[in-house]
Structure formats: C-alpha cells, structure tokens
Amino acid sequence: MHHFADRVSEAVRYKGTPLCVGLDPRWESLPEEIRRRHGSTSLESVAAAFEEFCSRVIDRVADLVPIVKPQSAFFEACGPAGLVALRNILHRARRRGLLTLLDGKRNDIASTATAYADAALAGVTFAGHRFPVWEADALTVNPYLGRDAVEPFLQSARRCGGGVFVLVRTSNAGAGQFQDLVVTRSGGTEPGRPLFLHVAEAVRAWARENLGSCGLGDVGAVVGATYPAELALLRKELPEVLFLVPGFGAQGGKAEDVMAAFRPDGLGALVNSSRAILFPGDPADPAWEQHVEKATRDAVAALPRVPHHP
C-alpha cells in the first residue's frame, strides 16, 4: 500500500504546488446564479447548491492543486442532505485525481473513535463486510483525549494508506488560551514548554512509527499560518511531520509567514486557502469560475513552487 506522505509528496511535485483548496461552502457567499437556481427554501435545496458550487470549484482546480479539504461542518449544517452532498463532492474530487482531506476535527475514545475513523478513512465493517463511507485520504483530529484516543484514527489510516492531521497550534486568535499554557515536567528543573510543544512532541513520535520514503510520517500536524514564529519552531522540532497550514489568505496568514513550514526541498507542508479562493469577487458576476481559477493561480504563484516531477 502506498504511504500517505509519499502520495502527498508525489501529488505536490506533480502539480508543482503545496496549495490545498478548502471547500467551505457558505450560502451568503455563493455565486448568485447558484443561489437563484436552487433557492434556500429547504436544507435539501441549500445542500444541492453547495454540491453544485463545490463540484464546479473542483473541476476548475483539479489540474492546478494536489488536494482539497472539505469542511465537514458546512455540510452537516444541511443535515442528511448535506452529508449526501459531502459524499458526492468527495467522490468527484477523487475521480478528478485529487487527494481529499476531510476537516472534521474528530475525537473520541475506543470503539467510538474507531467509528469516526473508519467512516472517514478505511471504511466501516458490519458483519465482516467493509463499506466505504467518506473515503477521504486523511482526516483532522483533536488530541485533547490523549494517545489511546488518537490510536484508532492511526489504525484506520494505516489500514488504507491514509493520514491523520492532529491539531497542534490552531489559527484562531484565542488559540493560546490552553495551547500556550506552560507545562513543567514533574520534578524537572528545565524551563517549561508550552502545551502545544508537548502535543507536537507526541505527534512526532506517532509520525516516526510509520515513515514514507519521502521521510515524512502519516501523522501530520495542523499549525496555523497566523502564528509564523510557532510554525518555524515546529518545522525545526518536527522534521518528519507533514504540516497542514490553515489561515493563509482570508484569515490573514501571508506567503512569507508560511515559508518556514517547508523543508528545503519544498515538501513537508500543505497550505490551505478557502475563502480567498472560493469567493474572490462579486457573487453577481456570472464569470465566477474564472475568478476562482485566477485566485487559485495567484495563491500558487505566491507560495513556493515545488520542482515538477511528472
């Protein structure tokens, strides 16, 4: 089975960019033609609008980027119909040759964590039969519950050549409330280190359990572009960990802020942009797909170019 980090590295080299397009459909920002055609009279119609919008975005960016990241929350907000839309756009992205990262920030313990993990990644098993559910290549997870709770996600990922991205340093302004708390090792005399570095250390250990030939593990770290100093520090401390860097673009992270996320060969990080690519212009403009394509090309141009390997 092909290792997740190698699949990512190959896709990044093939497309020549580490850009990940976030699929965060927001009703009030959708192109007017789509809002008008579907209407918002029911959750089903909104879900259909989300599906059409994301499908057309996927078609526009499929040749330009290696990976897309649907945000589960926006689909769940439409109830069961939204989850049908999510399944369909994940399917479309795969068919267009894109890797898929489901942003669900899931977390739980034991067999409950297995249910989330298998749904997202390896497929669920009932009475000995395996059923694919979301079939994503990777899933974001929250580490607060500790290793034994992360373990089922690793196991599911490792059954299917998938990956897991663990929240380490999130991109929001208040991320530091808990993530920056200074932890002292009991009995230790060394100066303390912030909580997110302890989480990072655990992520590194998990990643090193299963390295791809590119030198990166199948457990990545989510590190916000909005914290460039932490990003640089983490790159130094976690040489084998693939980063997912949100917060680039609309959230304020700039291209120079994310440079530190990469290894010297340009690999080692995926940089996500959602709103700046999905909603770059006037929703009334019928040529919105051209603006999506241009915004994608602009983001690609702003990020490091990775030497093309066909």
Added chain:
Amino acid sequence: MHHFADRVSEAVRYKGTPLCVGLDPRWESLPEEIRRRHGSTSLESVAAAFEEFCSRVIDRVADLVPIVKPQSAFFEACGPAGLVALRNILHRARRRGLLTLLDGKRNDIASTATAYADAALAGVTFAGHRFPVWEADALTVNPYLGRDAVEPFLQSARRCGGGVFVLVRTSNAGAGQFQDLVVTRSGGTEPGRPLFLHVAEAVRAWARENLGSCGLGDVGAVVGATYPAELALLRKELPEVLFLVPGFGAQGGKAEDVMAAFRPDGLGALVNSSRAILFPGDPADPAWEQHVEKATRDAVAALPRVPHHP
C-alpha cells in the same frame, strides 16, 4: 426562554434520577431479531436497524430517565442514511418528553464552529430563514482551541435555551497524557496544577455567565466516572457546573465512584450509561426490551435517588 440547567434539574427531579441513557448502537451487539430483519447488506439497512433499536430503547426508557445521549459517531458510520436515523431518533426522544444530548465532541473556529453549533442546537440560518437540523438540547464540545472557539457553541446554546458540555477529564485510560500535564502560571510561584483544572476553571467562568435558578450554568463539564478522585476535586472547585459523567457501567465506573459528582440536593450531575443498558444480555433473547428496562431500573437503583418533584 427556560434555562438549560433548570430544564435538566426539573427533568431529573421529575424522573427521580440523574441517569442518562447513551444511545450507542453497535451492529455486533444488536438483538438478533433486529439484525435478521434488516440485514447488513448496505449502510442503509444497518442504519434502519440502528433506528429501530434506538427507537425501541427510547420507548422503554422514556418514563424512567430524564435524558438520552445519542453518540454521533455510530450514526455517521452509516453515512447519510445514518444521519437520517439520528435525526429520527432525536425526534422520537423529544416526542417522548426526553431531553437530548448529542455526543459529537465538536470543535472548530469562528463561522465553522457556528455551523456545528447551530446544526446541533439553535438551528442553521440561510437567507434569513432558520432551519432546525438536529434540535438537540445540548452538545459535547472539545476545548483545545480555546474560548473564542467555544464561544459560537455558547452563543447557539443561549439562543435556544440549550447547553454545552465541555470535555474536562475524559474517561479513557490515557486521558492523562495531556490532561494531567502540570501547568505553571508564568512568573507565578504557586505550585502548578494539571491542565484539566485550567480547562475546568475556564468552564466555571463560562458557566457563571448564565446561571439558572437552580444555581447551575448552561455550560457543563464532562468528567469520567473512571477518575473518582478528580471527580470529587472538580465538584468542589466547580459548584455552578453541571457534570456529565460517562464511564459508569461497562467502562468500569461504579456507583460509589460517581457519588462525589452530586451536590447535596442530588442535582448537579448526569451519569451516563450506554452498553450496560443497551446490551445487558444475550442478543438471541427475544425479550431483550425487558432486559433493557431491567438494566435501566438497576442503574437507577444504584445511583442516588433525587427527591421527586412532579
């Protein structure tokens, strides 16, 4: 609007017990008659089996307990059909007069967190119209991202008289990996305190923003029955916080372990049991509903009785 903690306290007094029944359908443990009738040839048939099982459990326990807690992961494992089942059983529980707590452990930032929160609690809004989605009375959330990320959940809960339960001390064996890390206040000379107590302190502050007349806030804390010492400490430190105590029953938490969770008047905590109630006997026994009822009555008898207020 009626305050969430008052609604919980009244329901606990009306039923005379703080027992919460967890709805965690597991295919391999379902009664044979249900597995046989629906079969496991598709995710749709498994979802239908989950719905029938949970519906019949709800009918059996509706007069005995104040609240049920469906575990989102098991429904998501069946894809969109599972979410239809989840919606239907939440609806049935409400119709039977039960409070509902959706166990989703959600977390994200800004408008993404709002999407999760509104789907679970107040209802989502598109083009100025509000649509109910899961319509739960409360949702579990993960605190790792900090206050600004928890805020959208509080806002949604406060728009509909709902509640939020924040993970503080989880019930798994490895919970301490991060939750027990000792945190020192910068520049402080006091001895450090474990991370979960810092999270607990934040939860107390959030709860105190909006107290019900029972003296409890609309922000609760998840504290595992498997850590009775921590549970007792937290009860002392968080007098205004409603606890959700998982881990009772199949996970090993005993009745004497959870006694410390309650205030002297018997309020202040909901104690969840899932497997011990759902799957108490032989799956081949056609009288399984009687066993579910007996297991519920046994759990009620083992927990403190709350003086009945009609």
